[in-house]
Amino acid sequence: MIITQIKQRRKELDRDKNVYVPHMVLVDKIIEETPTVRTIHFHFKDPELNKEFTFEAGQFAELSIFGVGEATFCISSSPTRNDHWECGINRVGLVTAALHRLGVGAEIGFRGPYGNHFPLDIMAGKNLVFVGGGIGLAPLRSLIWNVLDNRDKYDKIAIIYGARSPGDLCFKYDLDTWEADQSLNTIITVDKGDAMWKGREGFVSEALRDAAPSSRNAVAVVCGPPVMIRSTFPVLEQLGFMPDQVITTLEKRMKCGIGKCGRCNIGNLYVCRDGPVFSYAQIKGFISDEY
Template sequence: MEGDNVYIPHVMKIEKVIQETGNIKTFHFNFKDQSQKDKFTFKSGQFAEYSIFGEGEATFCVSSSPTRMDHLEFSVMKAGKVTAAIHELQEGDEIGFRGPYGNWFPLDLLQGKNLVFVGGGIGLAPLRSLIWNVIDNRDSYGDVIVLYGARSPADLSFKYDLEAWDKGDAIDMYTTVDRGDDAWTGRVGLIPPVLEEIGPSAQDTVAITCGPPIMIKFTLQSLAKLGFTPEQIVTTLEMKMKCGIGKCGRCNIGNIYVCKDGPVFTYAQIQNFLSDEF
């Protein structure tokens, strides 16, 4: 590992593999070189470039919390060449890691506010980093609601988190699925109507949402109905990335590079170009 070349990854070791759903896995990983680990910091919402040497690089957020630095975590849905190779990883395998990149959830904006987290599918990954961060500094925030949904009970990721949050008294936890199954006794319904039914007050509140584009689109509408202004809504933009540092041009949309200027934005910042390109 050389000093100042931003494209050179750290070598990391996989410590644990968790099968979240049929096509999503979470990986716990750690620096091979302790001195690098000591220097490393990140903030909730930031992402990194992960390599499988011989296959290539792909972009995922760091899904663990910076308040819990024992190890790092990332979660991957199997979708293409690199993610398929990542899904083959076993405990003890090595990956490349460079980052953290991008901006982060605006903790200064969130401090002292009520928080509404709305996550869909694997979109909970960046949110859970922030949720654990909030739980670990619970006194700094008002009421916290988490609404998480997936297509079916089998598609719910991070079940261990959902359970922990549900049991604890730090947050109000709501889980919903689009379609239940025989064993499902919980809530059934799409995220936006469920959100409207919960009906959190927009007063002194910030909503943070992440999920598939179609969910985001309707969640934004529901939040507007509940009185949230574009400035009170924080979301992450999904765009194809490669370099992670605002050079390769792939994630350029409007005058921003999602990787360098994002991926975290208030809805106010992106509503102009969101309409046409998404």
């Protein structure tokens, strides 16, 4: 009858997977990073997914609190450490506030991983410069641990990270480890120190300028608030980095995370689908204007 004929005709669309239905994950551990940032560690409720789930550094997920909504977070743990997963959450809105009210054992929704990832294949054998600001360390941290777990594949590594104040530095336990690691050049800076602060003061872009890493055979990976990104790109250019040597990961308001809902575009590129990882060459024409 008619229905069978139509079914055959529309067979190419007949896939019953519904990507909007989240997987359930359980919160294992909560680390308070700063007064407004916490990291949640979680695993999947479905034991099969715990074994099967993989992702690449730089990819993101939609976390949801049922009844409150969904929001977008990068997965901040390293793909090389797949026993659990982590997301860093800055309390800025409805969903993030709800995520900050959670306790260990809470059940939340997880969709992902979505988006592209950092180009580890291009970075292999090169000098790496990581430039991060504030909560922007979350995606970088996933990449940095991924790189450090395969340390011999890469040449010199510099990590330049800053926050507004000492209290705003995220992942301090990682910063301590990296500072102690002699194979890394780790520079931590804060915009304004306090009485206890013995370290460097000043913006990340200034720390980068002073450190002046060589652009030869190098890749710079930049992630932070837009104001930091905008001030960092010119410094990298002065240091001789070409636009395709500079990689960043962007953040935009998202709903679907899969290129449908429309709002996260920069020009013809969707941050969720074509990104979130972009080379500066890709977004140069739009960066000063829409980001």
